[in-house]
Amino acid sequence: MTGAAATAPQRRDRSHSLLDLHVLGPILALAALILLGTGISATNESTFLSASNISNVLSRSAFIGIIAVGMTFVITAGGLDLSVGSMAAFIAGLVILTMNSLAGTVESVPMLVLVGMGAALSAGLAAGAINGFLVTNMRIEAFIVTLGTMGIYRSLVTWLADGGTLSLDFTLRTAIRPIYFGGFGWLTWPIIVFAFVAVLGELVMRRTAFGRYCAAIGSNEQVARYSSVNVNRVRMATYVLLGLLVGVATILYVPRLGSASPTTGVLWELEAIAAVIIGGTVLKGGFGRVWGTVIGVLILSLIGNILNLTDAVSPYLNGAIQGVIIILAVVLQREKKAGT
Amino acid sequence: MHMKVILAGTAMALALPAAAQETQTVGVSIPAATHGWAGGMNYFAQEAVDRLEEVYPQLDFVLATAGDAAEQVSDIEDMLATRNIDALVVLPFESDPLTGPVAAVADSGAWVTVVDRGLSQEGIEDLYVAGDNPGFGRVSGEFMTSQMPDGGDIVVLRGIPTTIDNERVEGFEEAIDGSGINVLAMEHGNWNRDDSFTVMQDFLSRYPNIDAVWASDDDMAIGVLAAIEAAGRDDVQFVLGGAGMKEMIARTRDGDPMIPANVTYPPAMIGTAIELTAVGLTSSAPVSGEFTIGSVLITPDNAEDYYFPDSPF
Known part of the structure; x- marks a missing residue:
C-alpha cells in the first residue's frame, strides 16, 4: 500500500487516509463468511475446511476470478464490459470445434491442446480488440458496444451448437481433463493460474505506468489527455487485456466438462463486475484494487458453497442471501465515504 | 411407445373449414434454442415443417422463434396481421403473457394448438399437446x-x-x-x-x-x-x-x-403438435382435445428406439 503513492493521482491520498474500513471491509466480509462456513460445517459434520472443499471453491472461482482481474483494469479506466460471459462461451465453442476438426489430421494430442490454447488466446485478443476499437476509435459508449457484442457472441455460440451442446471428442476430453483437475494435490492448475494472474495484475496496477494511466483516465479523462497520456491506446489495452484473460479462463473452463452450450458463462459478466466492486474498485472509474477483486470473487463463491452445505435456507432464497451479502460487503467499506 | 391419448372429439368440424383446394397458412411460434432441450425442439419443429410442406402442398408454414415472451407475443401478432394464419401451433414461453394474444388468434377463427406449457385460461386452445x-x-x-x-x-x-x-x-x-x-x-x-x-x-x-x-x-x-x-x-x-x-x-x-x-420428455412433441394440426386442417379426422405424451423409462433394452443421431439434443 505504499510506493506508488507519490505518483498516483489525487484519489489515492484520499483513500489512504480512510485506510481502515475501506481496506478492511472486504477482508472482514470474507473472514465472517469463513467463520460462518466453519460454524455450519461443525453442526452438520460436513467438511467446509477440508482441503478438497477449499480446492473446489478456489478452482471454480478461477474462471470468474481471472476475468474479474481484467475487468478491474477496464472499470478503473472508466469502462465496462458486459460481453465477457458470452465471449467465454463463444471462445469455448470455437476451441472445441477447432480441436475436434483437427483431431483427425493432427496425431499428437499435446500439439492439439497447444493449438486449442492458441485458438482461445487469439480469439480472446481479437474479441477484446473489437470491443476496444468500437469504444475508443468509434467513440461508442462501452455499455452499448459490449451489450451488442454480448448478444452477438451468445447468438454465435447458439448457432455453432445448433441450439444444443458442443462436445469435445471423448479421447481429447480425457487428455485435457488434467488442465482443470490436475496440479499438485489440492493445488490445481486453475488455482495456480488464478494466483499468478492476480499477483501479476496487482503488480501492474500498483507498480507500472499502465496501472496509473488507467486510474488517471478513469478519474478524469480530460486531465489525463492534457497530461499527455495516450488515452485511446491505454483504454484499448484494457479491453484487449480483458479479452486475453477471457481466453485464459476459457482454457481452464473447457477441460472441466468438455462442452460448451448456449448456457455457458451466463451472467459471468455481472459476477465479475460485482466481484470488482465488492473488492473496492470504484464503478465509475479512477481507483482500482486487484487484490480486492480477488477477495470479491472468493466472497461470491463462498456464499454459494456455504448455501449448498446447509439446509437452513430455502434454495429459493439463495439469490436473496447473495444480494444481501454483496450489498453488506460494499456498505462496510463505503460508510465513511458518504458525503465526500 | 406408450402414449396416453385422450381425444375428446368435439365440434372440430365447425372450427376447421375443410377448404381443401385453398392454400392454408399454419403459424408455428416457439422459444429460441437457448438450451439443449429447446435446441432439440427447434430441430424437430424445423424437421416437421420441412416434411409436412412436401406432404401437403396446400399448406404453408411460418416458423418463428422468440428469445423471450414479449418477442413471442409480437411474432404471433405479426402472424395474425400479415399472414392471416388459419392455424397456430404455439409453445408458450410463459403462460400468463401469452394467454391474451393466443386468445385473440382463437377469436379470429383460427385453429389453436398449444404445446407443453398450458395457457392461464382454459378453453382457448382446440388441441393441447402436453408433456407429462x-x-x-x-x-x-x-x-x-x-x-x-x-x-x-x-x-x-x-x-x-x-x-x-x-x-x-x-x-x-x-x-x-x-x-x-x-x-x-x-x-x-x-x-x-x-x-x-x-x-x-x-x-x-x-x-x-x-x-x-x-x-x-x-x-x-x-x-x-x-x-x-x-x-x-x-x-x-x-x-x-x-x-x-x-x-x-x-x-x-x-x-x-x-x-x-x-x-423421456421428448422435445419432438412439437412435431406431434404440428403433424396433428396439419391432419386436422387437411382431413376430416378429429384431432381436438388433449394429447398427453407420457414419460417413458428408457433402459438398455429399448434405448436404441429413442436414439436420434441427427438431433442436436
Whole structure:
C-alpha cells in the first residue's frame, strides 16, 4: 500500500487516509463468511475446511476470478464490459470445434491442446480488440458496444451448437481433463493460474505506468489527455487485456466438462463486475484494487458453497442471501465515504 | 411407445373449414434454442415443417422463434396481421403473457394448438399437446425404488424454479414415499451443467456417503458425473438424468453402469403438435382435445428406439 503513492493521482491520498474500513471491509466480509462456513460445517459434520472443499471453491472461482482481474483494469479506466460471459462461451465453442476438426489430421494430442490454447488466446485478443476499437476509435459508449457484442457472441455460440451442446471428442476430453483437475494435490492448475494472474495484475496496477494511466483516465479523462497520456491506446489495452484473460479462463473452463452450450458463462459478466466492486474498485472509474477483486470473487463463491452445505435456507432464497451479502460487503467499506 | 391419448372429439368440424383446394397458412411460434432441450425442439419443429410442406402442398408454414415472451407475443401478432394464419401451433414461453394474444388468434377463427406449457385460461386452445411432468417425476421415482429395494440415501438436483420443476419433484416424492429412500438434500442446478457440477461438488463435501443421484435432467447429469469422477468417489452407484439427450441415451444403450436409465420428455412433441394440426386442417379426422405424451423409462433394452443421431439434443 505504499510506493506508488507519490505518483498516483489525487484519489489515492484520499483513500489512504480512510485506510481502515475501506481496506478492511472486504477482508472482514470474507473472514465472517469463513467463520460462518466453519460454524455450519461443525453442526452438520460436513467438511467446509477440508482441503478438497477449499480446492473446489478456489478452482471454480478461477474462471470468474481471472476475468474479474481484467475487468478491474477496464472499470478503473472508466469502462465496462458486459460481453465477457458470452465471449467465454463463444471462445469455448470455437476451441472445441477447432480441436475436434483437427483431431483427425493432427496425431499428437499435446500439439492439439497447444493449438486449442492458441485458438482461445487469439480469439480472446481479437474479441477484446473489437470491443476496444468500437469504444475508443468509434467513440461508442462501452455499455452499448459490449451489450451488442454480448448478444452477438451468445447468438454465435447458439448457432455453432445448433441450439444444443458442443462436445469435445471423448479421447481429447480425457487428455485435457488434467488442465482443470490436475496440479499438485489440492493445488490445481486453475488455482495456480488464478494466483499468478492476480499477483501479476496487482503488480501492474500498483507498480507500472499502465496501472496509473488507467486510474488517471478513469478519474478524469480530460486531465489525463492534457497530461499527455495516450488515452485511446491505454483504454484499448484494457479491453484487449480483458479479452486475453477471457481466453485464459476459457482454457481452464473447457477441460472441466468438455462442452460448451448456449448456457455457458451466463451472467459471468455481472459476477465479475460485482466481484470488482465488492473488492473496492470504484464503478465509475479512477481507483482500482486487484487484490480486492480477488477477495470479491472468493466472497461470491463462498456464499454459494456455504448455501449448498446447509439446509437452513430455502434454495429459493439463495439469490436473496447473495444480494444481501454483496450489498453488506460494499456498505462496510463505503460508510465513511458518504458525503465526500 | 406408450402414449396416453385422450381425444375428446368435439365440434372440430365447425372450427376447421375443410377448404381443401385453398392454400392454408399454419403459424408455428416457439422459444429460441437457448438450451439443449429447446435446441432439440427447434430441430424437430424445423424437421416437421420441412416434411409436412412436401406432404401437403396446400399448406404453408411460418416458423418463428422468440428469445423471450414479449418477442413471442409480437411474432404471433405479426402472424395474425400479415399472414392471416388459419392455424397456430404455439409453445408458450410463459403462460400468463401469452394467454391474451393466443386468445385473440382463437377469436379470429383460427385453429389453436398449444404445446407443453398450458395457457392461464382454459378453453382457448382446440388441441393441447402436453408433456407429462408429474409422470416424469413418478417414472423417475419408481425407477429409483426398483433399483434400491432396501432404500438408500440420495441427493436431488432440481431445475429452474418453475411449475414444471415443482410438478416433477412432487411426482418423484410421491413415488418414493415409504420406500425407505431418504432424500439427503435438494438444490437447484437450473438445468445447467456448470451449476449442477458445483452443487454436486458441494453435496460430495457435505455427505460422506451418497447411494444415488436424481439429476432430473441430462445436462445436469453430465455435471454431476464430472463432479463424482473428479472427487474419485465410488459410493455413488448411479445417476438418473432425464429428457433423453442423445449422448446419455447412447451411454445407457452401451450399458454404462452409472447411467442405467433415462426418462423421456421428448422435445419432438412439437412435431406431434404440428403433424396433428396439419391432419386436422387437411382431413376430416378429429384431432381436438388433449394429447398427453407420457414419460417413458428408457433402459438398455429399448434405448436404441429413442436414439436420434441427427438431433442436436
